[in-house]
Amino acid sequence: MTEPLVKRPAAFSETAIDGEVVLLNLADGTFFSLTGTAAEIWPLIDGSRTRDTLLADLAESHGEEPAAIAAELDVFLAQLAGAGFVSGV
Amino acid sequence: MPDFLPLAGGAWPQLTRAAGAGMAHAMSEVAHSHPGPALLAHEARVTYGPVPRELAGQAMPPGSMLLEGEQFLLRTMTGYGLYYRKGAGVTVERDAGADPVEESLWLNGSTYAAIAAIHGYLPFHASAVVWQGRAYAFTGPSGAGKSTLAAALGRHGLPLLCDDTMVLDVADPARILCLPGHKRLKLTEHALALTGAQREEKVAPMVDKHYAKPPGGILREVVPLARLTFLEEGEGVQFAPITGGDRIARLNDDHYTGELYSMACGDGLAERFARIARIAGHVRKDRLTRPRDPAQFDEIAAMIAARIKAEPSS
Numbered sequence: 001m002t003e004p005l006v007k008r009p010a011a012f013s014e015t016a017i018d019g020e021v022v023l024l025n026l027a028d029g030t031f032f033s034l035t036g037t038a039a040e041i042w043p044l045i046d047g048s049r050t051r052d053t054l055l056a057d058l059a060e061s062h063g064e065e066p067a068a069i070a071a072e073l074d075v076f077l078a079q080l081a082g083a084g085f086v087s088g089v
Numbered sequence: 090m091p092d093f094l095p096l097a098g099g100a101w102p103q104l105t106r107a108a109g110a111g112m113a114h115a116m117s118e119v120a121h122s123h124p125g126p127a128l129l130a131h132e133a134r135v136t137y138g139p140v141p142r143e144l145a146g147q148a149m150p151p152g153s154m155l156l157e158g159e160q161f162l163l164r165t166m167t168g169y170g171l172y173y174r175k176g177a178g179v180t181v182e183r184d185a186g187a188d189p190v191e192e193s194l195w196l197n198g199s200t201y202a203a204i205a206a207i208h209g210y211l212p213f214h215a216s217a218v219v220w221q222g223r224a225y226a227f228t229g230p231s232g233a234g235k236s237t238l239a240a241a242l243g244r245h246g247l248p249l250l251c252d253d254t255m256v257l258d259v260a261d262p263a264r265i266l267c268l269p270g271h272k273r274l275k276l277t278e279h280a281l282a283l284t285g286a287q288r289e290e291k292v293a294p295m296v297d298k299h300y301a302k303p304p305g306g307i308l309r310e311v312v313p314l315a316r317l318t319f320l321e322e323g324e325g326v327q328f329a330p331i332t333g334g335d336r337i338a339r340l341n342d343d344h345y346t347g348e349l350y351s352m353a354c355g356d357g358l359a360e361r362f363a364r365i366a367r368i369a370g371h372v373r374k375d376r377l378t379r380p381r382d383p384a385q386f387d388e389i390a391a392m393i394a395a396r397i398k399a400e401p402s403s
Contacts, residue, residue: 013358013359013362013363015337015362015363015366017333017334017336017337017366017369017370018332018333018336019333020333020334022333022334022337022366024358024359024362026358026359029358031334031337031338031362032334033333033334033335035333
């Protein structure tokens with residue numbers, strides 16, 4: 001996965017409250033809360049990282065082996081892509 | 090696992106357009122100087138005559154309602170037409186067979202909410218009482234017990250500020266103000282028995298409620314909003330703070346009052362979201378879960394009153 005992860009700002013609005021990131025899907029009015037590691041990952045999706053470099057950065061910052069967290073990261077990225085919020089997944 | 094959680098209540102409709110002495114002094118200034126109550130009362134003045142059959146190029150058959158710019162038009166299925174234009178008051182048209190009793194319901198419901206919205210005030214589906222110069226509001230779907238609880242709290246020294254619709258001045262999100270209510274308290278037979286409120290005349294032949302005199306009286310002042318409590322039904326009595334994204338989701342009121350405000354603001358989804366987010370961060374909110382058991386009602390009301398009175402004044 002060599003394509004950088006990029007947010008699609010036309011697809012959502014966001015705000016932060018009580019340590020959570022809240023995203024509104026502008027296509028259908030549904031919205032989502034990013035908490036915990038999701039809230040940590042969201043700002044890292046800034047167009048400068050591919051899936052692989054994001055995984056490496058997270059593994060280093062959390063003191064984990066990449067293989068140990070890859071599956072969870074991929075599920076999260078798939079959710080974001082499925083909602084239309086991110087490309088490059 | 091990263092938490093990517095859909096929020097309950099998140100699906101928004103598609104919009105067709107979108108003390109000490111120092112504090113007492115400050116509150117007194119708010120109460121006596123705020124232009125809202127007098128303005129809205131003046132704007133809600135009524136004249137009788139024909140109302141338009143279309144607004145902004147849209148046909149308005151009976152059973153339709155539209156707020157466009159500084160105008161509002163409501164045509165009911167029961168023979169009423171109400172038309173408001175900013176600065177010109179409300180024109181009421183009533184068919185020969187329409188029930189005169191309904192007029193105040195339409196005026197004080199959708200029409201007043203539209204007037205408030207056009208003037209930049211946010212109508213919200215809640216009832217509120219006052220303690221030490223601050224409003225404690227209760228919200229929830231119709232039938233959640235807002236009016237009944239607000240009336241009952243009057244027996245504990247908390248006067249009624251508003252019933253069913255709370256009009257908010259949100260110009261400063263950090264200091265949200267509640268305008269005094271424009272509607273009379275309305276209670277079911279059951280609620281009258283529970284609260285000891287004084288029964289007055291029936292609201293309307295088709296409405297199973299009576300107007301009622303609140304046991305704690307009525308306060309007709311503009312006061313800051315202290316807390317918004319969401320009423321829910323459950324087995325035990327529990328207060329729980331509302332935090333995070335839920336603080337935003339729960340303000341996404343799908344009641345017609347929220348829709349009118351969005352129309353008046355010309356909100357699209359993004360604008361409405363941003364507006365609600367600004368307010369959400371400044372409003373203290375919690376959930377009250379309690380059983381709907383008449384045998385426990387007095388005890389629960391006393392508990393809620395005690396909790397309000399124990400809150401710090403700042």
